[in-house]
Amino acid sequence: MMHEQAVIVGGGPAGLAAALRLREKGVKDILILEREHKPGGILRQCIHDGFGLMRFGESLSGPEYAQRFIDRVEEAGIRCITDCTVLDITHDKLVTAVSRNLGLLQIQADAVLLTMGCRERTRGALATPGTRPAGVYTAGVAQSYINLQNVMVGREIVILGSGDIGLIMARRLTLEGAHVKGVYEVQPYPSGLPRNIEQCLNDYHIPLHLSHTVVDIRGRERLTSVVVAQCDERFRPIPGTEEEIPCDTLILSVGLIPENELSLAAGVELDARTRGAFVDEHYQTGVPGIFAAGNVLHVHDLVDFVSLEAEALADSAAEYLLCGSLPECSLEVKAGSNVGHVIPQRFSATRSFTLSLRVRQPLKDVSIVVRQGEKEVLRKKMRKALPAEMIQLPIKAEKLIPGVELEVSAE
Amino acid sequence: MQTSDVIIIGGGVVGSAIARELTRYRLKVTVLEKESDVCTQTSGRNTGMLHAGFLYKTGSLKARCCVEGNREFDQVARELDVPFKRTGKLIVGFTEEHRQRLLAMIERGRANGVPGMELIDRKRMDEIDPSAGGNFAIYCPTSGILDPFIYTIALAENAVKNGARYHLYTEVTGHDRLEDGRHVLHTGKGDFACRWVINSAGLHSAEISEMLGIPGYVIQPVKGEYFVLDKKAGAFAKIPVYPAPTERNTFDTHATPTVDGNVLVGPNSFNVTDGEDYSVRQVGMDGLQESGARMFKHMRREYYIRTFAGARPKRIDPATGEIQDFLIECRDDVPGVINLVGIESPGLTSALPIARRVVGLLREREELLPNPDFDPVRKGIVRFHEASREEQARLVAADPDYGEIVCRCETVTRAEIRQAIHNPLGVSTVNGIKVRTRASMGRCQGGYCETRITAMIREELGRAVTDVRLTNGDSAMFTGYVKGGEQA
The missing domain is CATH 1.10.10.1100 (BFD-like [2Fe-2S]-binding domain)
Structure with a gap:
């Protein structure tokens, strides 16, 4: 059996950033386990630009953004085992993994960093009616085929859902000569970022149909058409508004789900709202020594935030490893009115930390208010707040009252 | 023209069981399957139940084949390396009327030779599976669950190992007789000649029967829709839970664990004209959500991972519409044909007993020499x-x-x-x-x-x-390469 101070599960943007920061903080034994042939995670297939604007002040492609971290990880001599899938993590931080070259590995870790990212919601989870022909792809799968395998998934395209990957794929497919007939979104507002609506749809005259969904999928072998319908405010299709659209491909961009199967195996409790772990201000889960950050914790809009969050996690994990423990966080952070979820869900009231949240629906001229009881800790005025955009607020320790819960609301 | 002793039309679980049983003898056996695989239709689109045999009329082929198939399945599963668990089953009731029907069902089970059925109270139900709905239940210990895909594949692979030949994407489109009485079957992949034709065409068995010279049968496809639930829901499902039978002695939506740890909720049941339309309807899913929750307390939206549909080819009386027993016949006026019509549920459980009856009919008409090389054992892929x-x-x-x-x-x-x-x-x-x-x-x-x-x-x-194809026919996954992608 091997022993490591820190085992990092997943060598995507979160895992790489966490590894580097751990090393900077003086942690020696760090091991990244990556199931793909190369580190970089989902960025490897994101060949469009727009990454790193915040962090590096320039617009990079996904692979370029990842490479900056990969180079530094290599320079720092941090070990990364690729082609290696983690099979199990126990509550006691025993990690079992398998690789074609190394066989079955058992690693006892002092700390485990969960950075597995997320997966896509599928048609099965939506329970969309109809047949099951070829030609129905999630946006990320289509992106992988096109960008990593150079194969084309179809010619006449309908996209369901306005998540960012779906928008990126609308543009990508158009550039490859496919005809994207429209993007249909069940909500009355887009779920992707405004800049992607502008650059991926409007610039290419691809129509976005809000409050619409796909109510039938047709074709026995390859997809032949979908039926779309307008939806009411409770997302129910309105009878009589159905329209059949001939197409050979349906791309689904209907949400991302943090990939927490290993976390559950380790006994980590999940938040039903984020579908990621409950964490405290140190990004520590309910299991001591197991930390989580990035898309495995809550789905981010920008990779720059993933890197930052992973670095904050690493600061705490380094302290845990070098000092043996972290301050107790027994106070709850509550999502108040108009707030979908908050990270972290627990805090100590003794230290500063970053609060991440998303609003439930688009809001104009709104204040994000953080309170402890009656006391206002922070108020941030925003001209608009969108569910597509993560909001982050620095919470200063000196503003906090000991022993009182926090509530965040958008008013 | 390819020549065989026996051609089986349809490589589903029954056709493949027949192929496998026939390879015990020195016969050249050919299976013609119109789809891309052996389990894309009825054989793969079902609950995966090893039925006990209490539902069917005493003395019927359905009852006899089912009880026989159930009894031998531990050995069959071992021989063919088929995932199988003898879980038992609960048939649950809520009302006094249900209780009467359940008692009648126990009686029928006894008459059919199903061992060990008993009526149990809620306390016993909680010991067996607390997530089951209902106030009381029949507990039937001999019911089980199996992987219907692997069972069909295993029979087919074992048949191939013992000399049978499978032709996929080979739909029979016509039939002629040669002067010597032999058959010629026309397909999109050429003509096939043989002495014996076995109709095991499932949903199309009435059409093939007519093509072979036996008209008059009517198949009513009865479609059912299902939900597949995540293994997280499977953690709660220990045993198949069926509702008390309806007045027509059929089962409504049930919840069944699969051998792999998922849960199937369904099927509903409705007549269709096109048995191969496997689309799933919104109204069907809404109904399953509601009726499924009565059987399985953990029927939640977050557990949905897939839906599917299947169709049972029921043989009906053309005059009354009444559902008929399995038909297995060999007529003197239509020589060289063994005709199977209306093989529906419990066809999965009954596949080998049906196959043995087919072999029996053949054997009555010609001497069969044993195949000394026959090996009943098939090994699956090590998981x-x-x-x-x-x-x-x-x-x-x-x-x-x-x-x-x-x-x-x-x-x-x-x-x-x-x-x-x-x-x-x-x-x-x-x-x-x-x-x-x-x-x-x-x-x-x-x-x-x-x-x-x-x-x-x-x-x-x-x-x-x-x-590269997803499944049947022209289900191409890709339209080509991206710009310049061929070189990459």
């Missing part, structure tokens, strides 16, 4: 996920492909996918790999592994990119 840690380490040491996880949700390795791609039947579809390995059957539904599986199909079989 990494089911192996102990020590076995896993040995598997990877012997074959490094066992160390590469391709499907993360179901922990399926490259070695298993590779073996599935080179399967004995020559199935090359993405769906064929799926049912053989479980890759992409998990909660991400291929989000991680599908790109890897299609790449492996292309590599291992040297397929062009436009020649």
Whole structure:
């Protein structure tokens, strides 16, 4: 059996950033386990630009953004085992993994960093009616085929859902000569970022149909058409508004789900709202020594935030490893009115930390208010707040009252 | 023209069981299957139940074949390496009327030779499975669950091992007789001649019967829709839970664990004209959600991972519409034909008993010499996920492909996918790999592994990119390369 101070599960943007920061903080034994042939995670297939604007002040492609971290990880001599899938993590931080070259590995870790990212919601989870022909792809799968395998998934395209990957794929497919007939979104507002609506749809005259969904999928072998319908405010299709659209491909961009199967195996409790772990201000889960950050914790809009969050996690994990423990966080952070979820869900009231949240629906001229009881800790005025955009607020320790819960609301 | 002793039309579970049983004798056996694989229709689109046999009229073929098939299945599953669990079953009731029907069902079960059925109270139900709905229940210990894909595949593979030939994508479109009485079957892939034709065409058995010279049968396809639930829901489901039968002695929606740990909720039941329309309807799913929740307390939306539909080919009396027994016949006025019509539920349980009856009919008409090389044993692909840690380490040491996880949700390795791609039947579809390995059957539904599986199909079989298919017919996955992609 091997022993490591820190085992990092997943060598995507979160895992790489966490590894580097751990090393900077003086942690020696760090091991990244990556199931793909190369580190970089989902960025490897994101060949469009727009990454790193915040962090590096320039617009990079996904692979370029990842490479900056990969180079530094290599320079720092941090070990990364690729082609290696983690099979199990126990509550006691025993990690079992398998690789074609190394066989079955058992690693006892002092700390485990969960950075597995997320997966896509599928048609099965939506329970969309109809047949099951070829030609129905999630946006990320289509992106992988096109960008990593150079194969084309179809010619006449309908996209369901306005998540960012779906928008990126609308543009990508158009550039490859496919005809994207429209993007249909069940909500009355887009779920992707405004800049992607502008650059991926409007610039290419691809129509976005809000409050619409796909109510039938047709074709026995390859997809032949979908039926779309307008939806009411409770997302129910309105009878009589159905329209059949001939197409050979349906791309689904209907949400991302943090990939927490290993976390559950380790006994980590999940938040039903984020579908990621409950964490405290140190990004520590309910299991001591197991930390989580990035898309495995809550789905981010920008990779720059993933890197930052992973670095904050690493600061705490380094302290845990070098000092043996972290301050107790027994106070709850509550999502108040108009707030979908908050990270972290627990805090100590003794230290500063970053609060991440998303609003439930688009809001104009709104204040994000953080309170402890009656006391206002922070108020941030925003001209608009969108569910597509993560909001982050620095919470200063000196503003906090000991022993009182926090509530965040958008008013 | 290819010549055989026996041609079986339809390679489903019954056709494949017949093929396998016939290879016990010195016969040249050919199976013509119109689809891409042996389990794409009724044989793969069902609950995967090993039925006990209490539902069917005493003395009927359905009752006799089912009880016989149930009794021998432990051995069959061992011989053919089929995932199987004898779970028992609960048939639950809420009202006094239900109780009366359940008592009548126990009586029928006894008459049919089903052992060990008893009426139990809620307390016993809680001991067996607290997530089951209902106030009381029949407990039937002999019911079980099996993997219907693997069972069908195993029968077919064992038949092939013992000399049978399978032709996929080969639809029978016409029939003629030669002067010597032999048959010629016309297909899209040429003509096939034989002395015996066995009609095991399932949903199309009435059409094939008529083509062979026996008109007058009517098949009513009865469709059912299902939900597949995540293994997280499966953790709560220990035993199949069926509702008390309806007045017409049929079952409404039930909740059944699968051998792999998922839960199936369904089927509903309605007549259709086109048995091969496997689309699922919104109204059907809404109904399943409601009725499923009565049987299974953990029927929640967050557990949905897939829906599917299947159709039972019921033979009905054309005059009354009444559902008929299995039909297995060999008529003197239509020589060289063994005709199977209306093989529906419990066809999965009854497949081998039906096959033995077919062999019996053949044997009455000609002498069959035993095949000295017949081997009843078939080994499936060794599954990494089911192996102990020590076995896993040995598997990877012997074959490094066992160390590469391709499907993360179901922990399926490259070695298993590779073996599935080179399967004995020559199935090359993405769906064929799926049912053989479980890759992409998990909660991400291929989000991680599908790109890897299609790449492996292309590599291992040297397929062009436009020649990778999802399932039946022209279900091409790709339209070609991206700009300049051929060179990459």
